Structures are given as C-alpha cells and as structure tokens.
Amino acid sequence: MSETNERNTENIDYMTDSRPIAVGENTPGCKKRDPIVVAEDVTRSFGGINAVDVEYLEIPRHKITALIGPNGAGKTTLFNLLTGFDTPNTGKWQFEGNSLAGVSSYKVARMGMVRTFQLTKVMGKLTVMENMRLGAADQPGERLSKALFKGMWGGREKEITAQAHVLLEKFKLDAKKDDYAASLSGGQRKLLEMARSLMVKPKLVMLDEPMAGVNPALTQSLLDHIKNLKAEGMTVLFVEHDMNMVRHIADWVVVMAEGKVVAEGPPGEVMKNPAVIDAYLGAHHDVDLGDAEGIKVLEAELEADEESVVGTEDAGILSDIVETKKEDGK
C-alpha cells in the first residue's frame, strides 16, 4: 500500500498540490511561487491602439492557468507575443529563465513552449498520422543531409509512430489515422491540433480557445485531456470564453481587459472580483440558465437587485411577463 502511494506521489503531486500559487496577495501582476513564464512591461500597439500593455505577469508552473477577458482584450496578441509569432514594441519576457526577446517562433517551440491556434491549423492534405509525425522533435530525417538514407531515420520514425499511436488512441482519433486531416470535423481538428502539439513533448502547452466550436459531447473528454496534461507534469495556459470550463479545470485565472491584466487569482475568487464582473462576466454570471431552478434563482436575485428593473414600476413589459407567470402559478 505504502509502495503504491510512493509511486503515485509524483503523479498526484501536481494534481492535488494545494500550496498557494502566489507569493503574498492575489493582486494583478503578483509574484508566483514557481513561475515558468515571466513577462515584464510587454506592450504591443497597432496603429496607436495598445492591444497589449502588460506591466508584470507570471505564469505558475505545473498549474492550469486560464486567460479570460472580453473580445479584443489582447489575449491572442499576448499569445503571439509570448510564442514569437509577433514582436512586442517594448518589454522583456522569459521562459524558464531564458529571455525570449528576438527568439524566433520555431526556437520558442523547441524550448518547450508549444501553442495551438484559435483558427485550427491542420495540414489538410496530409493524413492524420502524418500530421502527428510532423509534430515530433529530434527526427534526424528532417535534415536534408540525412533525408535520403532511410537507415538514418527509420528507427526514430518507428518510435515517433508508436508515440503518435498512443496519443491518437487517447484522443479517440485512432480510427481516423489514415484519413486526410481535411476530412475531419471541426471538433476533431481541435483534438488533432492538441494531440499534435503534444508530440513535441512540451513543458508549456498554450491552447487558444480549445473549446471553440467543439460539440458539447466532446467537451468533457477535452477537459479531461487538459487536466491529464497537468498530471503528466506539463503546464497549461489557455484562452477560453466558456466560464464553466474555466471554473472546472483552471487553478489560476488571469483576466485581461483592454490589453491590461485587471485581475488574477483562483477561479472562485476572481469571479467575485467586481472589476472582473464589470469588465467581462456580467452581474449574474454564476446563475446557470440551463435548468429550471436557475431561472427562479435569477428572478429572485433580480427582484432583490436595486439596479434591476424587475419587480419595480419601471419593469414595463418585463413585469407583465412576471405577472402572468405568477398568475399561472396560482
């Protein structure tokens, strides 16, 4: 028994690690106990508009960090800046202590910081398997000098294929491995892109809206995949609009608005933060309108809310609806 416990400590460690993430207060730009990415004074402007203006930001290692914020808050631009797909106007930013200023995007990826794209990018006219193999690192056959001789890369190719098989099975794409990636559905492409980025064996996975356009039936398995990444010792940073997802899997939430980091903290805490509610969530964000209970709760909340018109004389057409409903009820 104690043996299994010991063996699992390494696995369980990141999953159940409840030590505080931040050093001190959870304020925007706070220091982390163990940061993997540090950005300082990073700004990027497009024609006079500051798309990104981050004073100080640390991404905690071995945690799942969500980056949220309204449309145009600069989340994807920040992604591009961190991964070398775009260059900031000013600032310093580093990954595991190595400065990334002037480092091109492919080198950033080789350092272990791999991203996906908001608009999924799969190689349509390559098969799913070839897409996966393309992700693998250290394939000597990718050098022109060795490409002609199969003896020099055939062995590594077998390892890569085996690695790809394991991942495809996990992501339920193994039946599709010989199909062209262009024949996959939108959700399957998201899965393929994520699986492909894992072929690189990254330390930090950056997912840009992993849930956008994914069938709700797939959402749960995607969530599990992302959680499992943490168990395997990876750090995850993702952009997402789906608050349910953020609440379920994020250990830490960073909120951006108009290019700035306006709040940071554990999900429960951040979603109560007035600045966040104003900027993004809306006052009644924590009510689930999907079930019948939710509507009643919302109605009660609105009547109690001083700023709401429901239940007052100004309600107008809204009050009619409430009235008729009440009469029906009686």
Add this chain to the structure above:
Amino acid sequence: MDFGFIFSSALGELFSPTTAAYALAALGLAVHFGYSGLLNFGQAGFMAVGAYGFAISTLSFDAPFFLALIISILCSVIFAFILGIPTLRLRADYLAIVTIAAAEIVRYVVTTNQLTSVTGSANGLAAFENTFYAMNPFPEGSYMGMNNRDFFIRVVGWGLVIVCCVLVWLLMRSPWGRVLKGIREDENAVRSLGKNVYAYKMQALVIGGVLGALAGMIFTLPRGAVQPSNYGTELTFFLWTCLLLGGMATVLGPVIGAMIFWVVLSLTQSLLYGLIESGAVTWLTTVQAGQLRYILVGVALMLLMIFRPQGVFGNKKELAFA
C-alpha cells in the same frame, strides 16, 4: 498525308532531349510548388542561368566540362538565394512576382549590347558543346536511327531525368519531405511545432532551381547554341502546363506531362500542316497553323483543369478538400 511520318515524328518527340529538359525543369517546379507551395514563375530564369553559366565558363574561361557544370549549378544556387532571401519570409505571392521579374532581368541582362563579348547579346553563344561531345563513349554509327551524338545526349538527358526523379522521390518520402508538405499546407502551424520554415523553403527553392539549371544545360547542348529568346516567360508557362498536365505533387507527373505536351504539339502541327498541304484546309497558312497549335494547348489545359484538375497522376482525394 503521311500518317506514318506524323506518328514517327510524334514518337521521336517522346524521348527528345528537349522533352527531357522540360521534364527536369517541371520536376523542379513540382519541388517548388507541388511539394512546398512556392509559386515560382521564373523557372525559365533558372534554366537561362544554367545554360549561360555553362556556355560562358566554357567559352570565356576554357573551363573543362565538369568545372563548367559545377559553375553553372553554383550560379543557380546563388540565383535561388538572391530570390529567396528577401521573399521567403513573406507570403507566397511575393515570390511569384519576384521570380517572374528576376527571370526577365536575366534575359534582358544577357541581351544587352555592352555584354556582347561575354553573352553574345541577342545572337547568343554557340560552339560550347564540344567538351560534352568529346566524352561521347559511343563510336560513330546508327543507334535506333540516330547518329552517335544524338544518341549520347538522349542517354545523358534521360539518365539525368531518372536519377533526379529517384532523388526527389527519396526526399519526398522522408521526414524532410513531410515538413515541406506541411509548409505547403500551413507554414505557421509547422513553425509552431519547432521547424525552421525559412530554411526548409530555401532548401526547396535551391533544389528546384538546380533542377532548372540542369534542364537549361540539357536544353542547349543538342542545339549547340544558347539564345535569350529561348528563355522568355512563355517557357515558364509551358513548364507549368507540363506540371499541371502530369499532376503537381507527384514525381512522375512532370515527366509524363512534358512527354504529353511535346507529343500533342508535334501531332497537331503535323496534322495541320498535312491538312493544309493536301488542300483540305484553305483558310490557314502554315505560319498560322504553328500558332494555332499553342492555342489548342491552351484549350486542352483548360479542359484538363475542368475535368481532371489533379492531372494525370494526381490524387483526386487531395483535391476534394482544396
């Protein structure tokens, strides 16, 4: 009309050195566009660089054959770098504009009168092929109805085509080729996986350009002359026709495409001339007929794009999602 002659001359085109040169140059385009997505509209420029590089080093510097060959390949590599360094970081369309302009620049430079002593201006250069034919291992005589010189250039030309096809096939089945195909599909995605996209595109541009230079040499050697008018933009577009005929992302496609192109040209010309001479067609002169056959090639290409867009060897499935 002498149908026997018409068909035998069409068959002769099948293995002519010009067809081999077109096949090689189109194979270079397949490496550029079919596999890497690089839009090169200046393949005629690469051929001109190869041909002039060989002719000038032989005539002006008395270089032996293999030295001249290496010089001409080096020239095409340098040409590829000059084109690639400023444009490969940009989108594909910029390369297209730059290559078409560069090919014209090459043609105009060798035509300038100031350089007549080196390039021969509009008349071009001649009598540089002796170092090549001096290596002819075939004694004089008749080989399948050809003299030993014609036979030698065919053996070398098609030998080169076979070797290059095998090399390209080996490269494209390797992980290196896979990265190239990935770049063709989406270069940012490949970049995000840690591959140096710029270096791969440059390597592909150089390899396709060297194939073009080799083609330029095979093209000029049997003629014994290199003239700027042979390397106009229409040559590039004939090469594209060959590539599209055969299938873009295939190894054999450009070769078969070049064969089809020349056989069809030869057949239409002989048939039209035959019809005119026999009096069956009175509304055409032989000069007009020569131009009409290129119109027919254009029509054939349009029909091909409509009814078999993937070319003869292309994979229909790859187009279904284009």
